[in-house]
Structure formats: C-alpha cells, structure tokens
Amino acid sequence: MHELPDDTLADLLPLIKKVVNALDAENYNILQNNGGIAHQHIWHVHFHIIPKPNEKEGLVMQLDNHGRSDAYLDAVFETIKTRAHLP
Template sequence: MASCIFCKIIKGDIPCFKLFESDKTLAFLDINPLSRGHALVIPKFHGEKLTDIPDEHLAEILPIAKRLVVATGAEEYNILQNNGRGAHQEVGHVHFHMIPKPNAKEGLGISWPQQPTDMDKIKALFDEVKPKV
C-alpha cells in the first residue's frame, strides 16, 4: 500500500535499523521505544489486521520474536499485536512488538480489567466458538 509507513520501510524508501529480513518477514528496532531493545516484527505482506495475512506470511513471526528476546537479553518481555484503532493499533499494517520489561517504569504498562466469572456465559461462548475453530 502506497501510504503505509511499514510498506515504505519494506521497500527501502524509509530507512530502519534492520535486525532480520527474509522474503516474508522484516524485524527492526522501534524508533519510539518503550524500553531498550523494543523491536517490531512485520510480515512483508500488507494487511491491516491479523486475519488479513495469509498463514504462510506469519510462520516466521514468533520464531523471530523469540530470537530478538535472546539477542537483547530480555528476561521479562511482552509480545504484543493489536488489531484496529480501538485496540490501540497506530499503523494499519500487521506488526508484532517485542518489548523488554526491565523494570516497573520501562516497557509496556497495562491494566487487566478482568470480568466476573459466569460459567453459564463461558459455556455458551464455548458452544458458539468451538465448532468454528
């Protein structure tokens, strides 16, 4: 996509600190990091949401994220992937963050608004979703 910043990075129109590249995947340092070693892993196939990306273009993503964890020496870290503006996706191209969490002030800060347990609702959801998986 012509206006996509990540597609421009893939094409080489915008420079990046490239950590890994293959025919389907690119990994590079985030220029607005939350912590030292914060990196992005992206498929070269353009798609806004995870469901837009063919499986074969996702096969390397987690192994590369794992290699970044090892390479940076991160002992605690988050692997994050957002889909849609409401889910905090800022760039409309699928991307995975590897964010080291070295201490309470650096890295990803999140809250976890846990819902109350309702086994009847969970069972109904299970019955709805399980046949589709």
Template sequence: MATDANCIFCKIIAGKIPSKKLYETDKTFAFLDIGPIAPKHCLVIPKYHGAKLTDIPDEHLQELLPIAKKLAKASGAEQYNILQNNGRLAHQQVDHVHFHMIPKPSEESGLVIGWPTQQPTQEALQKAYDEIKEKL
C-alpha cells in the same frame, strides 16, 4: 505479495523510509521501533500487507514468532512482552500487522497494562466456548 503504497511499514520494507533493520527473510522484516517504550523495543512485520492478523495468509505468519524469540534473546531481556494489536480499540496505530518485542526492565519502563479480569458465569463461558468451537 500484497503491499500498500501508502503504508509506512510497506515503505520501510521497500527501503523508501530508513530503518534500523535487525533481521530480514523473504517473508519477514524486523527493526527497532523509533518510538520505543523501553530500550531495544523491536517490531517484527510480515512483508505481506494486511491490517489485521486475520488478513495475513498463514504462510506469511510462520516466521513472526520465531523471529520475535530471536530478538528477545538477542536483546538480553530477562522479562519482555510480545504484543500484537488488531484495530484502534485494541491500540493498533499502524494498519499493517506487527508484533512488538518489548523488554520490561523495570516497573517504570516497558509495557504498562491493566488486566481487568471478569467473573463470567459457567453459562456465559459455555456460550463463548460453543460459539468459538462451532466456527473452528
């Protein structure tokens, strides 16, 4: 299994840095975020080290969303975000794939985002579609 000796999340998995572990399997580790943006903000990570989602083999991704779902249920949150960022421009701070389960109890607490929608032409949509479809 791939690990990185300098990665804070790999150190947490190895027990070298303490955490509030919530759930663990052979391939996955979940714990409370120590810098939460809402109470009960949790992280779910693969034990396989990779900076971006595309760096992780599929077999190490299979449990992540089901565990995020378990955490959402266990948190009691009626509204929540499941978030996964890839790269600095996309707000990733730790270069180890991780999913956030962030309760949204109020307008002030939890994830605060904008959603700047665009109005692409049909031609631009078709071009994007063709480029993605070709590579699938």
C-alpha cells in the same frame, strides 16, 4: 493479522523469537494490535516486543473480565472452539 496467509504467519514467530533473544530479556510482553479501536496506528502487521525488567517498567496491564461469570466465559470458549474447528 487475520488477513495474512498462514505461511507468512508461520514465518513471523521465529523472527520474533530472534528479536527477543537479541534483547536478552527474560521477562517481556509481545503486543500486536488490529484495528483502530484496538489502538492500531500503523496499518500493517507489526509486533511490539516490550521488555519487562521489573514490576514498574515495561507494559503495565490491568485485566478485568467486566463482571462476566465463569459460565459466560466458558460459553465464549466453547463458541471459539466450535467456530475455529478446534478439539
């Protein structure tokens, strides 16, 4: 995804929205993997739209900050803001 031109990326989100609306899903996840370690198996940009009809069906995620402190996470956030030239 990071290799796509910005104008191409700008066209993708409205298309994803149309697909979501066609699915009539109130709850859903949008998943996009980049690189083999991130479980990308099809080597072009594509998005998975995964309806979440209830707690047990659809994408199930367990997020963990791996014991990292809030200070560490704040520092990562500041690094991203600086490198991406964000306000």
